[in-house]
Amino acid sequence: MGLFGRSKESGKKEVDQVKTAEQIKKEQLQNNIDQMEKEIQKCTLVLESRSMEIGGIKTEMDIITNEVKAAKEELDSLKMEIISSKAERESYIEQIRKAKSDLEMIKSQYSQRDIDMIKQQIQQARDELVSIDSQKKKQMRRA
Numbered sequence: 001m002g003l004f005g006r007s008k009e010s011g012k013k014e015v016d017q018v019k020t021a022e023q024i025k026k027e028q029l030q031n032n033i034d035q036m037e038k039e040i041q042k043c044t045l046v047l048e049s050r051s052m053e054i055g056g057i058k059t060e061m062d063i064i065t066n067e068v069k070a071a072k073e074e075l076d077s078l079k080m081e082i083i084s085s086k087a088e089r090e091s092y093i094e095q096i097r098k099a100k101s102d103l104e105m106i107k108s109q110y111s112q113r114d115i116d117m118i119k120q121q122i123q124q125a126r127d128e129l130v131s132i133d134s135q136k137k138k139q140m141r142r143a
Contacts, residue, residue, distance in 0.1 A: 110118075
């Protein structure tokens, strides 16, 4: 027997029981740690997967962004061409207006009688040219 009236065997049983309780606690803690490690591994895999997805999406967004930039530049270029074409068109319209105005002014300067006289003179000149041309042909045939 021991000092306090207990046998050594009962003290040993208590130590075994304490160790067993400590071992149980240790095992529970180890199980908790193992579960946490598994959860961390799962979370790590999910994060890696999400990171890869985000990387793919970023690449797609970069491509689309570049396409949008190119389309915007083309649009700006086309707008400039349209503005230039409109200015050119307005210039042509103004030239046509001026030509019409000049024509009206010329028409107003000459009376119909003058116009008919000028037409008659033009016809006489043509007739003379035809006559001269036919005389040349006759002389060439003789020669």
